[in-house]
Amino acid sequence: MSLEEFLHNLHFNIDKANQPNWEVNWEDAPLAYKLYRGLPVVPLSTEVPLTLTGGEPPARLDLNRVGHFLWYVFGFTQLSQSVFPKDSTEQDSFPLQSYRRFAPSGGALYPNELYVYLKVEGLPDGVYHYDVAHHSLVLLREGNFDSYLARALGNRCDISSCFGIVFVSTMFWKNFFKYNNFAYRLQGLDAGVLIGQLMEVSKRFGFASGVYFQFLDNAINHLLGLSELEESVYSVIPLSVEATIWSANGRDLYKNIISEELKQELPAIQPEHIERSLSVREYPMITAMNEASKLDSTSSFRVIVGREVPERVERTMALPQVKPLSYDLAEACGNRFSPDMDFNLGKVSQQQLATLLQEATASFSYRNDLDEAYRSNGPRVTIHSCLYNVEGISNGAYYYDSAKHILREICPGDHRLHLQTGMSLDNVNLLQVPLCLHVAGDKEFYKTELGYRGYRIQQMEAGMLVQRLLLAASALGMGGHPLLGFDANLSDELYKMNQKGKTSLIQIPIGPYRPRPWLRGSLHS
Helix, strand or coil: CCHHHHHHHHHHCHHHHCCCCCCCCHHHCCCCCCCECCCCEEECCCCCCCCCCCCCCCCCCEHHHHHHHHHHHHCCCEEEEEEEECCCCCCCEEEEEEEECCCCCHHHCCCEEEEEEECCECCCCEEEEEECCCCEEEEEEECCCHHHHHHHCCCCCCHHHCCEEEEEEEECHHHHHHHHHHHHHHHHHHHHHHHHHHHHHHHHHCCEECEECCCCHHHHHHHHCCCCCCEEEEEEEEEECCCCCCCCCCCCCCCCCEHHHHHCCCCCCCCCECCCCCCCCCCHHHHHHHHHHCCCEHHHCCCCCCCCCCCCCCCEEECCCCCCCCCCHHHHHHHCCCCHHHECCCCECHHHHHHHHHHHHHHHCCCECCCCCCCCCCCCEEEEEEECCECCCCCEEEEEECCCCEEEEEEECCCHHHHHHCECCCCCCHHHCCEEEEEEEECCCCHHHHCCHHHHHHHHHHHHHHHHHHHHHHHCCCEECCECCECHHHHHHHCCCHHHCEEEEEEEEEECECCCCCEEEECCC
8 A cells, every 4th residue: 555545545545445344452552651761760740730820930940840840741630430331231230440631532542752951940851751641751861962953953942041842752553453554544643632731831830842843863863762653653742931032043954964964963772661562563554654844954844825715705794892801721621521422402603603713723733843933824724614603604614714803604504414414433422512523734735845744734724723723612610522433525525625636634512511521539748
């Protein structure tokens, strides 16, 4: 199967993308977190703040504040236990226990890991792994790596002014064992959701941040000591509390840097980590995609020139002007809920809809290395929606024009049952959902400019927008349930996306819900 065919099938025909006769061996499942062995460990404070409403730069940046930041980004926050029937013919049941985090993940498997390069008070400068199981930092390399990292990013960021760099990686086996090759699509989305959470937490901690999707892969993985057949970095995110150069400039900007040459400056490390699975199966398509997506020299870095979108002629509706949503991020994270079959149809006001859409898209604006500096760049991922029972708005399929804060009608009518027929699992009753949103993007994932790397970047940006939608929905007292088990062809046809070279990337039903009877407990002080 060619890589082109593989990506097409991932989106439109998953059965063809997956390996045949796949069976999940739950007894040999991997851990949902990475554990290193035999390395120096730095415990982090568990006295985390219970509210997050600020945004001012911290008066004092120390290890405690960094630990609190990491916990809100990716720490264990909740223990939940649910009971499911063993099968459809037996009455016996078994408990399913899982550790949850504020950022959702497909199947709660969390294929991503966090690494940080830190230069803060009370901690030796160096590269660390965030050990979520023990809320601690594990030292991988000690030393100052400003110059190395600056060159791995193509001298496009003033690393010396940053107190930290976060690396979001993906461990391939962690969700491949369940989802087969479909894991590749999930890994990008999960990474994006995590990045979205990180960006929102950064704002509340007073940190400036930006996302680099383009970097020298082998050099970054070498710095962290990652085995590229098991794991690879997907994004690099500098953090700062002072003025920082984020745009593409600098004295050595146009000097081509080769990844293999840069690697020679650091000795290889092979830190030992625990793998619970006794049998790790091969995933050749995922490793092939990872290899094809790598950047070996800084001359390969690109920006995306904004594409003109033709003016639409559909009937439009102006949404009410709303103020930016002010809410406690800690509370919204704690209340975020995926309702499954617990959606409870209720009327949604125009004010709520306008606030949800504006908050998600405004929050999604962020520094990155794809947009041209100092130019207004339109979003690469957008929101379409099927609305039902929204106050003062006719039922129908709409496109949200975030620049003008208006809805553009595409197809009037109640489309809930139509969308229900396109779901591969009946785990959500769309007839109980007033808002069914679809995050859409370029059908060719900017392959001309970014090659196969464009696919995982697009999935990450979709995940980032999804997390903004989920947090805004939670702050408004609603639940959202991201779904990939839907027929993209069906929704693309409904929104007439094929005419514009777009496709639906993920489906998110959003609306009121009833409380679920379950046992859960928070994991914080």
